[in-house]
Amino acid sequence: MSSKIIRLIIITGLFSILFPGALFASGRQNIEAFSLAVQNQSIKQAVNEFQKRVAKNVNLPQVSPFSPTSASGSVNDNMLELEYINDTTKRMLKVVVGTEENKPQISSIQKNVTLKNGIEAHYVIKRSFVHLNLEKNGLHYNIGLSKNGVSEEDTLNELMLVAESLN
Structure with missing residues (x-):
């Protein structure tokens, strides 16, 4: 593996540890929006x-x-x-x-x-x-x-x- 890929993996891992849920915030918002759409007609x-x-x-x-x-x-x-x-x-x-x-x-x-x-x-x-x-x-x-x-x-x-x- 190249050193750039290793650094990217380490930075991504640190980011997800320091800011849990941040990488998936937009996915969570989509789920919440879908949930509201299902409840409302x-x-x-x-x-x-x-x-x-x-x-x-x-x-x-x-x-x-x-x-x-x-x-x-x-x-x-x-x-x-x-x-x-x-x-x-x-x-x-x-x-x-x-x-x-x-x-x-x-x-x-x-x-x-x-x-x-x-x-x-x-x-x-x-x-x-x-x-x-x-x-x-x-x-x-x-x-x-x-x-x-x-x-x-x-x-x-x-x-x-x-x-x-x-x-």
Whole structure:
């Protein structure tokens, strides 16, 4: 063996001892991404499955405050969960839709707001998210939007636009 190959083997071995897992980090990320993809269905599939289970039509947001770089959907315990994410801005829009049996509880810290379409909604501002709860066509919607550097007021206004676009 040439001395260059021996040095490469020694350096690779030392690197893997000093930084365990570093050589396979990208492989681990691919496995994690695959695992998430298996757990989540496409938006269309999840919506279709949920609509069949509850025999009601779901209204999907027609606008988003950001351009999603990824989106996923899943159905768990007769609840539809949709996530829209922008990997660059690290913002997330999450829509959870449920029936009367699993509607979100209205807490005393929530405030009321009337959307432009006349629908009454309740919102709560949390540390990193603003949540808006409303009922439309017999389904209950919890829409959450991450703030990530956007003011609470602007995030709430963006969230209201998303809720008003449910169609």
